[in-house]
Amino acid sequence: MNLFADALSWITDGSHWGGPGGIDHRIVQHLLVTFAAVAVAAVLALPLGILIGHTGRGRLVVVALAGAVRAVPTLGLLTLLGLALGIGLQAPLLALVALAFPSLLAGAYAGVESADRGAVDAARAVGMSEWQLVTRVEVPLGAEVILGGIRAATLQVVATATLAAYISDTGLGRYLFSGLKSRQYDEMLAGALLVAVLALVLDLTLAALQRASRPTTGKVLS
Amino acid sequence: MGIEFRDVGKTYPDGTVAVTGFSCTVPSHRTLALVGTSGSGKTTLMRMVNRMVEPTTGTVLIDERDVLGLDKVELRRSIGYVPQAGGLLPHRRVVDNVATVPVLTGTPRGAARDAALALLERVGLDPALGRRYPAQLSGGQQQRVAVARALAADPNILLMDEPFGAVDPIVRRGLQDQLLQLQAELGKTIVLVTHDIDEAFRLGDEVVILRTGGIVAQAGTPKEIVAAPADDFVRDFIGADRADRALRTVDIDGRSVVVDGDGRPVGVLE
Numbered sequence: 001m002n003l004f005a006d007a008l009s010w011i012t013d014g015s016h017w018g019g020p021g022g023i024d025h026r027i028v029q030h031l032l033v034t035f036a037a038v039a040v041a042a043v044l045a046l047p048l049g050i051l052i053g054h055t056g057r058g059r060l061v062v063v064a065l066a067g068a069v070r071a072v073p074t075l076g077l078l079t080l081l082g083l084a085l086g087i088g089l090q091a092p093l094l095a096l097v098a099l100a101f102p103s104l105l106a107g108a109y110a111g112v113e114s115a116d117r118g119a120v121d122a123a124r125a126v127g128m129s130e131w132q133l134v135t136r137v138e139v140p141l142g143a144e145v146i147l148g149g150i151r152a153a154t155l156q157v158v159a160t161a162t163l164a165a166y167i168s169d170t171g172l173g174r175y176l177f178s179g180l181k182s183r184q185y186d187e188m189l190a191g192a193l194l195v196a197v198l199a200l201v202l203d204l205t206l207a208a209l210q211r212a213s214r215p216t217t218g219k220v221l222s
Numbered sequence: 223m224g225i226e227f228r229d230v231g232k233t234y235p236d237g238t239v240a241v242t243g244f245s246c247t248v249p250s251h252r253t254l255a256l257v258g259t260s261g262s263g264k265t266t267l268m269r270m271v272n273r274m275v276e277p278t279t280g281t282v283l284i285d286e287r288d289v290l291g292l293d294k295v296e297l298r299r300s301i302g303y304v305p306q307a308g309g310l311l312p313h314r315r316v317v318d319n320v321a322t323v324p325v326l327t328g329t330p331r332g333a334a335r336d337a338a339l340a341l342l343e344r345v346g347l348d349p350a351l352g353r354r355y356p357a358q359l360s361g362g363q364q365q366r367v368a369v370a371r372a373l374a375a376d377p378n379i380l381l382m383d384e385p386f387g388a389v390d391p392i393v394r395r396g397l398q399d400q401l402l403q404l405q406a407e408l409g410k411t412i413v414l415v416t417h418d419i420d421e422a423f424r425l426g427d428e429v430v431i432l433r434t435g436g437i438v439a440q441a442g443t444p445k446e447i448v449a450a451p452a453d454d455f456v457r458d459f460i461g462a463d464r465a466d467r468a469l470r471t472v473d474i475d476g477r478s479v480v481v482d483g484d485g486r487p488v489g490v491l492e
Contacts, residue, residue: 122309125274125381126323126371127299140313215313218355 006186007193021174023194030171030198033089034158037096038104041153045101046146049108053142054134059109066102074099074160082167092164099160100153107149111142143213151206158199162191172198224250225271225379225411230280232266232436240266241436244280248428250378251409255426257416257459263436264415268381271413272301284379299323302372302380302410307388309368310356316342316367317352323375334374341370346400362393369401373408382414386421398424419460423448431456 010016017023052059074095081091115138123137124130139146165173175191178184225248232240241263248254256264269275270282273294282289289297310319318325320338325331339349345366356364365385372380385401386394398421405412416422422429423444430441433455440452448467451457461467465483471491472479478491 116312118305118307118309119311121274122303122305122368123311123322125269125272125298125303125305125309127295127297127326128322129295132326137311216355217312218358219312 003185003189007189010186010190011194023172026172026174027194027198030158030161030164030173030195033093033096033161033164033171034154034202037093037157037161038100038150038154040093041097041100041104042150044097045104046108049105049146049149050112050134050139052105053109053112054130054138056113062105062109066105069098070102072098075163075166078163078166087167089164089168089170091167092161092170095163096157096161100157103153103156104149107146107152111145111149112138113142114145115141140215143215144210147206147210147213151203151210154206155199155203158202159195162195224248224285225254225413226283226286227267227270228281228283230267230270230277230282232263232270232275233278239435241277244436244438246430246438246441248411248413250411252427253405253412253414253425255414255416255422255429256432257419257422257426257429258432258439259417259434261434262432264417264432265383267432267436268383268413268415271379271381272298272303274298299327299375300377300379302375302377304365304368304372304380304382304385306384307361307364310364310371312356314355315352316354316356316359319356319367320352320370320374322371327375338370338374341373342367344373345370345404360393361389362397365389365397366400369397369404373404378411380410380412382412384416385414387416387418394421401425423460431459 011023019025048062052062077098078092078095081094085091085094112134119141120133120137123133128136161171162173162176164170165177172191172194175187175194179186179188179191227244227246230244231242234240244263244267246254256267258264266275270277271284271289273289273292276290284292310316311322314322317335317338320341321329321331321334324334324337329337335352339352342349342352347363347366347370351359351363351367356367359367365388368385372382386397389397402425412425414422414425416425419431426444428441429444429447431439431447433439439459440447440456447456447460448462451460451462457463466488468483469480469488472481479487480489480491481487
């Protein structure tokens with residue numbers, strides 16, 4: 001409990017704020033790394049997932065591949081990439097992209113597949129092009145599930161972005177690694193607490209977004 | 223506009239034969255009812271008209287033109303389609319569902335909505351329902367909306383896939399009456415799929431009874447089929463031996479009263 005109080009006072013210590021190594025600066029870095037990784041993964045995974053959901057093709061192959069990627073330990077991947085790419089942000093970014101990919105992909109195809117098949121078939125039969133089907137029917141109807149994938153991926157990445165500090169001086173993970181090394185456990189716990197709070201705030205924000213994305217259908221929600 | 227099926231067949235990649243050697247012509251402004259049990263290929267045949275299914279052999283022609291030579295999306299927009307159980311877009315208001323095709327083809331949204339409200343009235347719905355979402359309507363009302371959507375682009379052809387199958391018999395009767403009245407006014411060329419022989423006889427000018435694999439058991443007007451069922455399959459399918467089809471008259475106080483096979487009176491012969 002004492003350690004916990006120490007960590008809190010470490011966080012509230014004004015000298016730990018401001019400047020290049022300050023908490024505020026590192027929070028921004030941590031968020032930027034998180035958003036960059038999720039954004040890059042989303043650019044790759046969402047169109048692929050939507051395509052799979054729309055056509056129903058390639059599902060088995062891609063799901064198996066995504067499952068394999070999911071099984072790769074991020075720390076191991078990071079070490080491997082770090083050895084190949086050297087010190088810097090590239091290796092952790094790539095590792096985080098790999099981490100975010102499966103959740104985003106699963107959300108995208110599950111969302112598109114969840115759109116009412118009768119409505120999709122009828123929309124095609126009255127003359128919507130495949131593109132119109134995707135943008136006007138399947139994605140709006142699957143938005144909540146697709147955003148669920150983004151939410152899960154963001155939560156994983158924001159927590160794991162701590163590892164970025166493993167081979168680069170970036171983000172809140174720095175407090176954990178330096179605290180561990182120098183036995184400054186208040187600093188270490190403070191870093192962990194900050195990451196946890198950041199993850200919670202992001203998750204709650206995305207949960208609100210997810211609720212807002214639910215299509216209006218006039219149905220009474222249970 | 224006439225529709226012609228010329229020796230059409232459909233075999234799915236897994237080897238399932240849905241239809242074999244089907245030929246039939248639907249003259250303009252007439253209604254063809256395709257009727258059969260499930261697996262008889264009736265829906266497959268209907269969906270060939272708007273290329274939702276493409277035949278593996280033979281050709282489907284609209285006004286002498288092979289549909290395979292036409293642009294899929296353009297073709298579908300030019301044909302009204304009423305699917306089974308509504309198939310409305312759950313996230314769009316009723317009025318926007320009806321206006322779907324005109325909006326796709328470039329009609330300004332406001333004008334398309336005004337036309338949609340008028341169409342709701344035409345199919346017997348209060349235009350005030352236009353503001354609701356499909357889930358807030360009863361099954362019968364949703365089917366009326368689906369009919370209105372099919373009519374929105376003023377197509378010459380209507381395709382209807384068991385349009386009234388999912389509603390109760392009384393509502394179904396009302397919807398059938400509505401369709402007959404609309405058809406009397408509009409004179410569309412209609413291909414209707416149903417498993418209900420009474421519906422086929424009621425709505426179809428021509429009826430084609432299909433057996434498994436899309437083989438024609440009998441084709442003709444309802445009168446021709448009732449008068450001379452081709453074989454036992456057709457007799458059984460139309461219920462020719464059912465008590466309520468085996469009518470005879472009995473003389474009661476000088477009037478010819480029609481009774482069914484069980485002797486129950488059904489009406490008076492004028």
